[in-house]
Amino acid sequence: MAIDTVPPLIAAQLNYLLSHSPLPIKVEQMWSGSKNHGLLDRFTLVIPFCLDYIRWDVIYNALYPLAAPDIIFGPEDESFHPYHTAGGEGDLKSPNKSLSDWNCKDPTRLLSLILELRELYMTYQRKRVGGVEDERVKFELSTIVPREGIEMYMSSGIEKTEEVKFAVPLLGVDINKMVTGCPWRHQQKIFLQVIFPVGKKYMSAPSAPRLKLVDSPELKALFSIEDFRLPPWLDGMCMAEYLPILEGLLQSQIVDAVSSIDVRRKFIVALAPLFGRPVEADPVFCRKAAFLTSSGVFTFLHFNPSGAPIKSSIITEFPWSPRWESSEMAERFFDFLVEECLNFKKYCNESLLQQR
Amino acid sequence: MDDLPLQKIQISGPTLASLLQRFSSSPGDVDGLLFGRVTHIAATTFADDDPTTTVAASSSFDSPTLIATITSFICSNSNSTFYDSAGRLNLLSLRRICSDNQTLSLLGWFSGRRKTPLRPSMRESAVTSSLSSKIQFAFQVENSPKSYTLSPCVFLLLTTPFHDQLIHTHEYRAYQFRLSTEFFEPKTLDVVNIGPAFRGHYGAFCPNSQFPMLPCELRVSSSMAEDGNCESESLKSMKRVSEDQRVLDMYAEDFDVGRLNRLIGSDAANYTGELEDMYKKMLAKLEGLARLVEKSSARVLEQENHNMKLRCRVAGLE
Numbered sequence: 282m283a284i285d286t287v288p289p290l291i292a293a294q295l296n297y298l299l300s301h302s303p304l305p306i307k308v309e310q311m312w313s314g315s316k317n318h319g320l321l322d323r324f325t326l327v328i329p330f331c332l333d334y335i336r337w338d339v340i341y342n343a344l345y346p347l348a349a350p351d352i353i354f355g356p357e358d359e360s361f362h363p364y365h366t367a368g369g370e371g372d373l374k375s376p377n378k379s380l381s382d383w384n385c386k387d388p389t390r391l392l393s394l395i396l397e398l399r400e401l402y403m404t405y406q407r408k409r410v411g412g413v414e415d416e417r418v419k420f421e422l423s424t425i426v427p428r429e430g431i432e433m434y435m436s437s438g439i440e441k442t443e444e445v446k447f448a449v450p451l452l453g454v455d456i457n458k459m460v461t462g463c464p465w466r467h468q469q470k471i472f473l474q475v476i477f478p479v480g481k482k483y484m485s486a487p488s489a490p491r492l493k494l495v496d497s498p499e500l501k502a503l504f505s506i507e508d509f510r511l512p513p514w515l516d517g518m519c520m521a522e523y524l525p526i527l528e529g530l531l532q533s534q535i536v537d538a539v540s541s542i543d544v545r546r547k548f549i550v551a552l553a554p555l556f557g558r559p560v561e562a563d564p565v566f567c568r569k570a571a572f573l574t575s576s577g578v579f580t581f582l583h584f585n586p587s588g589a590p591i592k593s594s595i596i597t598e599f600p601w602s603p604r605w606e607s608s609e610m611a612e613r614f615f616d617f618l619v620e621e622c623l624n625f626k627k628y629c630n631e632s633l634l635q636q637r
Numbered sequence: 638m639d640d641l642p643l644q645k646i647q648i649s650g651p652t653l654a655s656l657l658q659r660f661s662s663s664p665g666d667v668d669g670l671l672f673g674r675v676t677h678i679a680a681t682t683f684a685d686d687d688p689t690t691t692v693a694a695s696s697s698f699d700s701p702t703l704i705a706t707i708t709s710f711i712c713s714n715s716n717s718t719f720y721d722s723a724g725r726l727n728l729l730s731l732r733r734i735c736s737d738n739q740t741l742s743l744l745g746w747f748s749g750r751r752k753t754p755l756r757p758s759m760r761e762s763a764v765t766s767s768l769s770s771k772i773q774f775a776f777q778v779e780n781s782p783k784s785y786t787l788s789p790c791v792f793l794l795l796t797t798p799f800h801d802q803l804i805h806t807h808e809y810r811a812y813q814f815r816l817s818t819e820f821f822e823p824k825t826l827d828v829v830n831i832g833p834a835f836r837g838h839y840g841a842f843c844p845n846s847q848f849p850m851l852p853c854e855l856r857v858s859s860s861m862a863e864d865g866n867c868e869s870e871s872l873k874s875m876k877r878v879s880e881d882q883r884v885l886d887m888y889a890e891d892f893d894v895g896r897l898n899r900l901i902g903s904d905a906a907n908y909t910g911e912l913e914d915m916y917k918k919m920l921a922k923l924e925g926l927a928r929l930v931e932k933s934s935a936r937v938l939e940q941e942n943h944n945m946k947l948r949c950r951v952a953g954l955e
Binding site: 312313314323340346359360 | 763766821948954
């Protein structure tokens with residue numbers, strides 16, 4: 282059985298795309314389009330769009346390495362034609378200039394092609410949303426247009442009702458910069474997803490749209506949006522009114538989260554004089570630290586009946602108060618642990634006696 | 638050019654089988670051009686209702702019933718033969734390919750790609766759109782009371798199922814590309830086969846290779862007792878005779894042009910015998926041609942293998 286390999290030129294383009302893409306694009310599957318099944322020259326790209334994913338099949342031909350790839354879009358996008366229609370053949374502003382000058386040896390071409398097509402796809406969806414015959418959607422669209430970076434999407438399935446989805450990026454601040462020494466490769470952002478159903482008839486009291494906060498995956502180290510409660514959408518509100526309220530609340534919570542990093546850092550530093558230097562500590566978000574310490578002298582190593590050394594259970598209840606200073610907190614913590622050690626020693630002795 | 642909808646697309650059984658065979662035997666993706674004709678079928682509306690209330694009848698006058706019939710194709714065993722990576726047509730190569738098929742119109746094109754979804758891709762949309770907007774390839778609808786012209790708007794897509802299945806090995810779908818909506822409308826693809834049940838369907842088929850028009854009253858005089866004045870005449874007639882013989886030699890092997898006059902008129906006593914003989918000679922000619930094709934196919938295959946090795950080297954696959 283032949284081992285499936287990816288032809289080197291295609292592999293170079295794909296690897297460049299995966300490592301240099303500003304968006305987290307993934308490859309879902311790879312397969313071969315040639316008769317002999319050996320060469321993997323086709324793959325599905327999963328591209329983030331409007332807080333969801335679109336899937337595009339990229340079709341290369343291993344036997345024709347100099348040719349540019351072809352793309353098959355999703356089944357709902359039959360009317361997405363990114364090429365220039367019958368008009369000037371020598372149109373220099375043609376969106377597919379990158380395709381006609383394809384250089385198979387240049388590994389950056391695939392990424393630039395995909396990003397270009399994604400931009401065109403965004404324009405196409407914008408046009409679709411703009412053409413929706415729903416007064417409310419039209420109104421919302423007009424108020425939201427000045428904001429940058431909004432992506433929108435119109436979904437129309439045969440069984441599903443038509444919906445218009447907006448992905449609004451929140452907070453103009455750069456969260457990455459707020460965290461000193463942040464390890465994130467991608468720009469972290471929080472988005473509000475707003476979904477409006479498309480209805481032909483006018484409703485006198487339009488209901489609130491479906492709202493959801495979505496964050497980029499690495500943000501939860503700093504701030505968890507699950508803990509955040511969305512402000513209520515009052516009757517007759519529109520996005521232009523709702524967004525500033527939401528952003529204000531989010532902003533204050535993010536600032537709190539950033540300052541709490543400092544608090545945690547101070548606490549870890551305060552533990553050091555009592556417990557010794559930490560074996561390991563997270564310097565950026567300061568959520569974890571590991572210390573190796575001892576109290577009293579243990580001359581036995583206790584095993585339970587199955588032969589494994591006994592461990593105490595993880596302690597979740599310990600003395601804590603927001604009013605204590607870090608040093609006082611550290612001291613109280615130290616005292617608590619000493620007591621716990623004694624308890625644990627007693628427990629081990631008892632279990633030893635039980636075994637006898 | 639008129640933007641009229643086709644009612645359905647027909648293809649002859651051998652043509653479709655041949656297409657599928659070319660696709661399945663090719664190592665990579667294929668594409669090619671489809672030739673045939675579009676005919677107008679007089680709509681027969683038998684209405685039981687009062688004729689003044691039938692709205693349906695009036696609509697049939699607005700849009701005529703058109704049926705496209707694919708009779709032949711040209712397949713290159715590779716991709717992107719008449720277009721470039723961006724989907725723009727290479728008009729020169731297109732015209733060159735089409736010039737060999739003068740009797741048939743260019744109906745559209747087809748594309749075959751393995752293990753891909755059965756819907757048009759980005760480049761296929763571009764090519765079909767360009768092709769259907771080219772006025773120079775527009776053709777007339779046959780059998781039509783009014784004059785209609787259509788552009789090559791038929792697109793046939795062939796794929797294979799994603800996972801190797803035992804149930805079926807190929808999938809295909811035929812589309813008509815409507816320039817007005819820029820939409821690929823799927824159409825039923827009727828397969829017309831040989832047999833008594835299909836005899837009526839062959840109305841749209843007519844021979845591609847017709848017997849040439851040759852004069853049958855030839856008197857080649859080879860006697861030397863010819864008047865000197867007639868020498869130039871006989872030279873001209875000899876030239877004509879050799880020209881006609883050359884044309885006949887393209888269809889039959891070793892059949893003398895002079896025997897043609899035995900098929901008509903009072904000399905046609907041995908009509909059956911002569912016709913059978915000519916038919917035998919035509920079959921012999923076909924056999925000879927087939928052998929020639931075999932030999933040249935072997936050489937083409939050799940060249941293709943050589944090209945494939947070079948391509949693999951460029952791709953770094955050695």
